[in-house]
Amino acid sequence: MNLANKLTMLRIFLVPIFLIFMAVKDIPYGREVATAIFIIASLTDKLDGYIARSRNQITNFGKFMDPLADKLLVTAALVSLVELHIVPSWVAMIIIAREFAVSGLRTIAASEGKVIAASWWGKIKTVIQIVAIITALLNLSYVHPILNVLTNILMTAAVIITIISGVDYFVKNKDSIRVDK
Secondary structure, three states, rough: OHHHHHHHHHHHHHHHHHHHHOOOOOOOOHHHHHHHHHHHHHHHHHHEEEEEHHOOOHHHHHHHHHHHHHHHHHHHHHHHHOOOOOOOOHHHHHHHHHHHHHHHHHHHHHHHOOOOOOOOOHHHHHHHHHHHHHHHHHHHHHOHHHHHHHHHHHHHHHHHHHHHHHHHHHHHHHHHHHOOO
């Protein structure tokens, strides 16, 4: 269990804590704490990848758990934001459905001994989603018309990039899902 993998596990550990602060209304500054937790957890994603690559400590555990940790964090935030009527449910469904679809594609490819690495579109998608979610979380605590407009623009961009990146994964890996195999 190297440092990069410990950071990935920390991100997973932070998800239920984030959810507690989002869900329990009576916690003073709960939404602000949730936002800080989300930001910290998001930063660990960048940090664990950097550490793993720079120390040549890329592991199968990390390849599997890192994307899972990202999906858990983003899904938890989106579901919370839908519950609070900040994000429309269709936005969350498109983003979450793409994550399931790409995970399924990766599982099929893995059963054939192939590894589907994160694409450029996938990385951009993650960044846009995280920035959009942070903006939406900030909008909970500091309601402002500019934050509201910015949240809507970023969520729309997140949906568009999510769709593009999902299509990109399936087009580039169509051999993994051929029906005539």
